[in-house]
Amino acid sequence: MHRVAHFTTPFAYHCLDSFHSAINGLLPPDIRVREISAACPEFHARTSTKSKIYHYKIYNEAEAANHFVGVHDFTSFANAVHNDRVRSPIKKISRFDVTKMDAIIQLEVEGTGFLYRQVRNMVALLIQVGREGLPPEIVPGIIAAKDRKELAKVALSAPPHGLYLMSVNYDKEILKPPVGSPPVSFGRTHQISRCKLLFY
Template sequence: MTDTGDVQRNIRLLIAYDGTDFSGWQRQGRRESGMEQNRTVQGTIEDALAKLHKKATIITGSGRTDAGVHAVGQVANFFTPLRGMEAQRFVPALNSLLPRDVRILEARETLGDFHARFDTRSRTYRYQLICGRPALPHELRYGLQLWRRPRLDLLNDYARLLHGEIDCSLFTPPQDPGLSRLRYIFGAFFFVQQDTLLFEIRANAFLWKMVRSIAGTLLHYEEKKLPPGEFKKILVSGVRKLAGPTLPPQGLFLWKIECHRDG
């Protein structure tokens, strides 16, 4: 592999990870030893890139998943001076340096000004619930046990109201650092696969804990059999104390990223 000096190639990655043992995606501060204060996905990949490049290399992700949240479709990019290495070779090279709970699925050279975060048009998340039966041990790592079987029709009556530009104050804690609570939601729905209930939602961006709060709120009011018209009033109110419980992180997956440009 040859270092080209100032010439930088932009490499786009598709990444999957088991978020159970991570403190989220975003890199955190490092101790004097150089180790992260808490284990993160970004920091772990950057450690592998540093070994490959023999110097610090920053990677930018399309979404900042919280602690315990998984991904099968995270998109990220980094710049490399290596010209003698075909882009797809970063897949085995990085996977050989990464722990088993992070996998690089694809790597390709992209536009020089492609930015994984700013070029993202939409983010899709899924939440998994095991309904009406005891979950198998491995399922509890990636889903939430729900002992009852909720009404799918009523849940989707609520979910259909989540469309367009919405003030999402109802669905995020007051500590969320975002300056605006407005988000554009392209669509949301529930569906069933065998004994697994899945909630899928696609939006331009999400607030802190927003997806888990939405899923918990819809299930909360479905159990109360609240008419959809009454739920719409709660949604429009934006009053945080009217939200249902925020579901735990283990059932949540960053499922897909769509970009403005193919890159």
């Protein structure tokens, strides 16, 4: 699993290797920055994403996942407290795979973006379809309702400990460093235990 972050600095770095080592020297051993690159001014780690991939592992098989694929208004699957913070509840789900792995079922969903707790709420409904024998057609019905209360009638949010953000994808063009930027740093083998960065 990897994450992408961005920040703005007023300093011009001609070499990113020492900066890269300095950052890793400040982090605990189990957290590493694997790559540092300059980015174009328009790049934003969250809003520039092309798609995101989530995994969720459950112990019940559900076959209603395909009803989520496509462009839908997912208001029914957003946490009610956070509905007012959402710019648009319309999201595109490109795939929702159900894979059997020994004693568990792994769900992998990829989409252009997700509302607060949307993945956990979708999983919760699929668990109920598998466990309680609800008809798969209940999924498009709840989507069409655009009302979180409709989902609450049959399912609560799935617990967070089964959810993992596996990857975040971007268009190649948005990741190209600006002309004249220093080379991309992929890190060094040694670590710096203490350092002082220019922006401190």
